[in-house]
């Protein structure tokens with residue numbers, strides 16, 4: 001059995017993995033990307049709408065165009081396509097993994113590993129809907145693939161459950177392609193997609209958004225024939241008597257995304273209950289030394305530009321051989337639902353630290369402050385923050401700064 | 416009159432207020448918001464992305480977009496023109512497949528994928 005040696009291996013060839021690879025190439029000789037599918041680009045291949053690359057390229061590109069620009073930056077990097085990792089371990093120093101590809105089985109030994117496996121959709125089965133099990137029920141990503149890659153319409157009269165961004169984008173696509181989108185139903189009392197998508201995907205086409213409403217059951221023997229919607233109260237309990245039956249031939253479920261974690265589980269990374277991704281420090285390093293995680297595999301990002309950025313950052317940090325770590329928990333106040341990094345290595349603090357966070361509820365006229373012990377190391381004012389918007393801020397750290405505590409706080413302006 | 420609107424140029428989604436008597440925009444974090452608000456009230460424009468059929472079974476459809484934003488009211492006729500098109504030769508990302516689509520001067524449909 002012959003081993004192939006690499007300085008750094010990246011699992012996942014989406015935008016996060018691609019950016020990791022070209023950034024890693026600046027510091028390492030032998031870089032390998034392992035991708036399960038037959039091409040690089042990840043989920044971008046099926047995202048044909050525009051709005052990618054606004055901050056990185058100052059252009060509003062479609063998904064495939066953005067992917068093309070990023071792939072063009074790969075130079076002298078090994079890429080294994082159609083490759084399935086079936087074993088992966090880490091001993092004291094090295095990562096060992098095996099994958100099979102059309103050209104056979106490969107055994108790899110690497111110094112460093114970046115996990116960039118992206119996220120997956122919560123499936124229809126993970127949401128409880130009563131009734132029959134007819135065809136015509138799709139996740140938003142499946143519908144996106146069906147329309148944008150296969151060129152087929154999933155239905156003519158469509159109901160969308162969940163107001164995540166992909167669902168909103170599919171509402172517009174379906175309408176433009178000639179289907180009737182009857183409505184988008186969201187169980188929460190606020191949309192989970194971005195405001196700009198509510199405007200340009202729903203309002204532009206007069207597609208109604210029903211908040212505090214869900215689907216209680218579906219009907220249809222073989223094919224879906226109708227769904228029943230029901231309003232919910234503050235405790236998400238169905239309100240009796242508010243049911244409404246709606247005839248439709250497709251139901252599209254856009255119920256959120258979660259990191260793909262199979263590699264993380266195999267390696268025994270400590271996971272975060274908040275993000276459903278691994279717990280990382282400010283170097284994007286997981287609980288297992290020299291194993292990093294980026295992009296949507298780390299936590300779900302809104303913007304592909306930010307995804308690429310995390311890849312570049314992690315690959316740049318990977319060049320440092322940190323010996324000892326001393327990890328403390330990053331703390332935050334009750335207005336914030338999560339912060340990445342969740343831990344902070346106070347022995348090896350870099351000059352610039354990224355913080356990604358989301359707020360729990362809508363907040364207006366507030367200041368985000370990041371404290372290192374008692375000192376404010378970052379602050380910025382915001383007119384409005386909403387839970388669907390992920391915030392990525394970068395805090396400069398003074399040379400030789402020592403700290404025992406990192407805390408994020410949202411402070412309201414007194415007016 | 417004051418118009419309230421959400422800027423859709425970037426994910427910040429600023430809440431803009433356009434006062435048409437003073438021709439003034441507020442609430443925008445950057446100058447693009449001001450341009451957006453004025454145009455959105457006077458004559459809203461949108462980008463259109465779409466799919467074009469091909470005669471190749473490996474890529475039954477390919478994605479396209481316009482070279483610039485168009486008036487909202489023209490979206491339907493542009494979609495119709497794109498829907499009627501069938502690509503029957505190999506082409507590359509960035510190539511123009513329809514010039515002056517639906518008789519709109521200067522509006523071209525360009526490929527955002529290769530036809531292989």
Ligand SMILES: Cc1cc2nc3c(=O)[nH]c(=O)nc-3n(C[C@H](O)[C@H](O)[C@H](O)COP(=O)(O)OP(=O)(O)OC[C@H]3O[C@@H](n4cnc5c(N)ncnc54)[C@H](O)[C@@H]3O)c2cc1C
Nearest residue numbers: 012013014015016035036042043047117118141295296304
């Ligand atoms: C269905 C869907 C639709 C989306 N639509 C939009 C959209 O319309 N607009 C938008 O802004 N964002 C969208 N997103 C978010 C989008 O995923 C991110 O913007 C960005 O593409 C994430 O990049 P990534 O590299 O982290 O993950 P991905 O693009 O998902 O790439 C991950 C890659 O890893 C590969 N992989 C996974 N597991 C393994 C493994 N074990 N071995 C080898 N390879 C593996 C996958 O095949 C994939 O190529 C969507 C996400 C999903 C899931």
Ligand code: SF4
Nearest residue numbers: 422425428429445448
């Ligand atoms: S005003 Fe500027 S920052 Fe605000 S949403 Fe529009 S483009 Fe983005």
